[in-house]
Amino acid sequence: MVICIEIMGGHALKNTFTRRYEAMEFHVLSNEISMLIADSNKFLKFYIFKGWKHKTSFGDLDSLILPKDGTNVKEFIEKTFNPNEVVKNGSCISFDYKELQIDFIISEPENWDTQKAYLLYGDLGNLVGRLYNANFGLKYGHAGLSFTVKDENNNQVYGDWIVSKNIQKIFENIGLNWDKFMEGFNSKEEVYDYIISSKYFNPSIFDYEELNHINRTRNQKREFYSSFLEYIKDFPKYPTSKPKAKDALEYVQNIWGGLENDEDHSLLIDRYNRLINGHRLRQYAKQRVVDIVRSYGFEHKELGEKMALLSEWITENANNIFSLEQKALEHEVSSRILPQNV
Numbered sequence: 001m002v003i004c005i006e007i008m009g010g011h012a013l014k015n016t017f018t019r020r021y022e023a024m025e026f027h028v029l030s031n032e033i034s035m036l037i038a039d040s041n042k043f044l045k046f047y048i049f050k051g052w053k054h055k056t057s058f059g060d061l062d063s064l065i066l067p068k069d070g071t072n073v074k075e076f077i078e079k080t081f082n083p084n085e086v087v088k089n090g091s092c093i094s095f096d097y098k099e100l101q102i103d104f105i106i107s108e109p110e111n112w113d114t115q116k117a118y119l120l121y122g123d124l125g126n127l128v129g130r131l132y133n134a135n136f137g138l139k140y141g142h143a144g145l146s147f148t149v150k151d152e153n154n155n156q157v158y159g160d161w162i163v164s165k166n167i168q169k170i171f172e173n174i175g176l177n178w179d180k181f182m183e184g185f186n187s188k189e190e191v192y193d194y195i196i197s198s199k200y201f202n203p204s205i206f207d208y209e210e211l212n213h214i215n216r217t218r219n220q221k222r223e224f225y226s227s228f229l230e231y232i233k234d235f236p237k238y239p240t241s242k243p244k245a246k247d248a249l250e251y252v253q254n255i256w257g258g259l260e261n262d263e264d265h266s267l268l269i270d271r272y273n274r275l276i277n278g279h280r281l282r283q284y285a286k287q288r289v290v291d292i293v294r295s296y297g298f299e300h301k302e303l304g305e306k307m308a309l310l311s312e313w314i315t316e317n318a319n320n321i322f323s324l325e326q327k328a329l330e331h332e333v334s335s336r337i338l339p340q341n342v
Contacts, residue, residue: 016083016096018100042076043066052190061101064115129141137245149272163252175201195228208220
């Protein structure tokens, strides 16, 4: 699921006038929008984020929503708020209302609690994610804590394994006080101090140079993140080393006891190796077959059509394709793509 992190912060709307709201007028508008959402009877849940307690101004209003089945959120927005502009980006729909950008972030039932916690205090969730990724090679985000299954040889990603959706445990295991999180924060600086309080805090891991291209580009545009870097600039920095998949999975196995609600009790590193090796084997098999199909003169659209015919056979016979001698494999392929066996 694509999340609208990139555009949250009041910058999604390019063709209509919006402005910052002072706290008092923001809370008045927030109450109005809450009533409009509640009275519509089109949502199972909704939550409007208000940041830390003494926040003085707002560039937008973010609301997490859980629509009822059959609810057309865009249609509801257009009929209820009559905006000048509506922009959809993944699970987020941004629009203007009374000169403020409103972001409706569409949640899913299984991610409601984790997504709400992630977005609760500005970029706090983003900073917690940096603590987990830099120290343990895990991802903390809208779905909770997860391990990204990735081939470290080519960075090919094959999905995520959910480590946990238990927010309290996620925070406590990275050295953050759960009671303080539940109490809330009075200021942006209190949020910063909260991150600094973790025993895993190291200023180096937040440097732009430590981020991948997507996160670096995103965070450079976010005032909260750049302000945090300014706040910690005088803290001593320590060397960093990127955790490998083996390190991450050993941490999950030893500290978390494996994946949450997992019925497979085999070692995670063994499962990971089997999965990655299986994908590598299929990729090798596919490449061998592609080379043979091309040798018969098929390219571009025709090549794609022939490979589509062979896709299921390649998946089911990857091990045999890997071990067959070239002439035997050529015969197998030609018998499937050349009716006259040319």
